[in-house]
Amino acid sequence: MPVVTPALALIIFVAGAVAGSLGALLGLGGGIFLVPFLNLGLRFPITAAAAISLTTVIATSSSVSAGRAGKQLINIRLGMLLEVATAGGSLLGGVTAQMLAQSTLQKLFGVISAIVAVIMLSRLQRRNVMLDPSADPGILGGRYYEDESGGTVTYRVKRLPVALVASFIAGNLSSLLGIGGGFIKVPVLNAWCGVPMRAAAATSAFMIGVTATAGAVIYYGQGQLVPALAAAAVLGVQLGSWSGMRFGQRASARWLKLLLAIVLFLISVLMFMRGVA
Amino acid sequence: MLRAGVITSSISLGAGLLLTLTGTAAALADLLLHGGVIVLLATPVIRVLVSISEYAQQRDWKFTLLTLVVLVELLASAVAALLFNRRL
Numbered sequence: 001m002p003v004v005t006p007a008l009a010l011i012i013f014v015a016g017a018v019a020g021s022l023g024a025l026l027g028l029g030g031g032i033f034l035v036p037f038l039n040l041g042l043r044f045p046i047t048a049a050a051a052i053s054l055t056t057v058i059a060t061s062s063s064v065s066a067g068r069a070g071k072q073l074i075n076i077r078l079g080m081l082l083e084v085a086t087a088g089g090s091l092l093g094g095v096t097a098q099m100l101a102q103s104t105l106q107k108l109f110g111v112i113s114a115i116v117a118v119i120m121l122s123r124l125q126r127r128n129v130m131l132d133p134s135a136d137p138g139i140l141g142g143r144y145y146e147d148e149s150g151g152t153v154t155y156r157v158k159r160l161p162v163a164l165v166a167s168f169i170a171g172n173l174s175s176l177l178g179i180g181g182g183f184i185k186v187p188v189l190n191a192w193c194g195v196p197m198r199a200a201a202a203t204s205a206f207m208i209g210v211t212a213t214a215g216a217v218i219y220y221g222q223g224q225l226v227p228a229l230a231a232a233a234v235l236g237v238q239l240g241s242w243s244g245m246r247f248g249q250r251a252s253a254r255w256l257k258l259l260l261a262i263v264l265f266l267i268s269v270l271m272f273m274r275g276v277a
Numbered sequence: 278m279l280r281a282g283v284i285t286s287s288i289s290l291g292a293g294l295l296l297t298l299t300g301t302a303a304a305l306a307d308l309l310l311h312g313g314v315i316v317l318l319a320t321p322v323i324r325v326l327v328s329i330s331e332y333a334q335q336r337d338w339k340f341t342l343l344t345l346v347v348l349v350e351l352l353a354s355a356v357a358a359l360l361f362n363r364r365l
Contacts, residue, residue, distance in 0.1 A: 055314065217318055
């Protein structure tokens with residue numbers, strides 16, 4: 001277990017800030033970047049890295065869900081329904097993580113990072129889906145007012161089973177690797193289930209809080225969470241995501257995504273190699 | 278409410294971290310840190326509880342049940358954490 005020193009706390013704080021701002025700009029959680037940094041860079045055991053990362057995911061999710069933009073966009077019913085699958089997956093993942101070897105988890109992380117990078121690249125041009133405002137959203141669909149277009153967006157949710165399976169897998173990965181899982185949920189909800197981009201992102205942000213909690217509880221109970229370092233990370237991530245949202249409007253998302261896809265590929269290779277070594 | 282949870286836990290964590298770094302009041306620092314973590318972890322749970330009561334009030338039994346299942350899953354993770362501890 002790493003010893004808590006001021007230098008270490010500061011490093012983690014900064015790392016959290018970077019992860020948080022990247023997360024805010026890209027709509028990813030910071031976990032994808034934080035876990036490799038802690039595990040590869042600072043040589044934390046992967047379970048410790050995952051534990052710390054999960055706490056930052058909870059903090060981010062709670063902050064986003066509490067925000068005023070979130071309230072309208074979050075599809076709470078859909079989120080709660082999918083939560084049943086996600087929390088189950090997360091529970092299973094948390095238990096499994098205790099039994100798998102570090103190297104296995106690292107290899108898995110490597111594979112998943114590569115997948116995330118690919119997904120991100122394929123969605124560089126993503127735009128919102130607009131439907132007729134007088135349409136009926138059904139029990140699970142949503143309706144919200146969108147500032148930019150000045151209209152009400154209504155949508156239905158399609159292919160629910162797909163969403164459920166994806167949520168289960170996302171929850172599983174979340175606990176195993178210490179990430180949010182949004183990178184699976186958002187594309188699935190947006191591309192296959194008919195949910196507009198921003199609602200999908202908001203609903204996912206809402207859901208990952210519950211997901212990460214199930215995993216985090218298990219890590220915490222196992223004594224794998226170092227509270228002091230988690231504190232540094234959480235504070236850092238909050239600062240990062242706040243500033244990311246505040247100043248990120250002008251950044252060109254496209255170049256950023258390209259850059260990050262490259263970084264993720266790099267991370268993927270490194271993690272995989274470390275797992276194989 | 279979610280915001281209150283994040284703010285509370287952040288303050289607790291921040292204070293605990295500072296104390297730990299300066300090496301004073303170790304017991305208090307520990308308390309603040311662990312307390313902060315617990316509050317942070319509890320925040321989504323409370324949110325689920327609120328949802329349960331909201332759906333029950335609306336007499337939407339389907340969703341009341343769904344959110345109850347989520348709560349059970351969350352509690353199961355806590356149980357799993359404790360169980361594992363004892364076995365290992």
